[in-house]
Amino acid sequence: MKFDIDLDNVPVHVGIIMDGNGRFATAKGLARSEGHKAGAETLRRIAIDAADIGIKYLTVYAFSTENWKRPKDEVSGIMKLLYKYLKDWDKYIGGRHVRIRVIGDISDFDPVLKKMIEFVENSTKKETELTLNIALGYGGRNEIISAAKKMAEDYKSDKLKLDEVNEDVFSKYLYTSDIPDPDLIIRPGGEVRISNFLVWQSAYSEFYFTDTLWPDFTKENLLEAVAYYQSKHRRFGGL
Ligand code: IPE
Ligand code: IPE
Ligand code: MG
Numbered sequence: 236m237k238f239d240i241d242l243d244n245v246p247v248h249v250g251i252i253m254d255g256n257g258r259f260a261t262a263k264g265l266a267r268s269e270g271h272k273a274g275a276e277t278l279r280r281i282a283i284d285a286a287d288i289g290i291k292y293l294t295v296y297a298f299s300t301e302n303w304k305r306p307k308d309e310v311s312g313i314m315k316l317l318y319k320y321l322k323d324w325d326k327y328i329g330g331r332h333v334r335i336r337v338i339g340d341i342s343d344f345d346p347v348l349k350k351m352i353e354f355v356e357n358s359t360k361k362e363t364e365l366t367l368n369i370a371l372g373y374g375g376r377n378e379i380i381s382a383a384k385k386m387a388e389d390y391k392s393d394k395l396k397l398d399e400v401n402e403d404v405f406s407k408y409l410y411t412s413d414i415p416d417p418d419l420i421i422r423p424g425g426e427v428r429i430s431n432f433l434v435w436q437s438a439y440s441e442f443y444f445t446d447t448l449w450p451d452f453t454k455e456n457l458l459e460a461v462a463y464y465q466s467k468h469r470r471f472g473g474l
Pocket of ligand 2: 252253254295297426
């Protein structure tokens with residue numbers, strides 16, 4: 236291995252913005268849907284690698300609120316792929332004990348897909364090796380607005396007082412209420428932005444950007460990102 240990492244200082248929570256599927260396919264003269272297929276396969280591999288390294292939480296950005304604006308057939312292709320992978324998840328994950336959770340607003344998803352999501356979340360809820368959070372219909376700003384609305388409701392019904400509101404309390408209203416903030420966020424695909432991913436939670440995350448397209452992303456890339464995190468990791472605010 237080119238990148239030696241310290242297994243005692245592995246980031247607990249890693250986020251990945253899985254970008255570059257379309258360009259991967261286009262460069263090979265293939266349809267964008269082939270890029271999404273290849274990207275789904277990369278997620279399968281990397282989830283296993285993350286579990287092997289000792290990462291406890293992996294949150295992957297799979298479909299954003301903005302992605303609804305893509306052509307209808309691309310959106311439905313992504314949805315079909317999601318269904319297929321969720322249905323056969325235990326076959327793909329090579330016996331790893333992975334808990335799967337979905338974060339985001341899936342209210343506009345097809346009812347059959349929603350049922351499958353619920354089924355997989357339920358049937359994996361006792362697994363503790365790795366928690367894989369799949370961000371679907373996810374947008375950080377949307378998440379913050381829905382947290383604010385829920386808080387307003389609790390305030391109205393006297394469950395919450397104004398002077399009780401602080402950062403910890405606010406965090407409890409987010410999709411990630413029981414998940415630690417991400418230590419490291421990785422974005423393959425060459426773009427250097429967060430595209431509305433974990434906007435609140437990433438306040439102190441380390442960011443690792445690479446030109447490698449998501450379908451080409453390997454364990455070596457993951458180790459390089461973790462090594463980067465380990466070279467940077469320090470306490471903020473204090474000395
Ligand atoms: C990311 O790859 C996957 C989704 C957003 C669903 P893209 O489809 O954005 O790929 P590029 O950025 O066009 O290459
Ligand atoms: C971010 O990628 C969203 C996901 C990976 C699901 P996009 O390709 O949609 O983001 P932009 O358009 O580059 O900001
Ligand atoms: Mg993209």
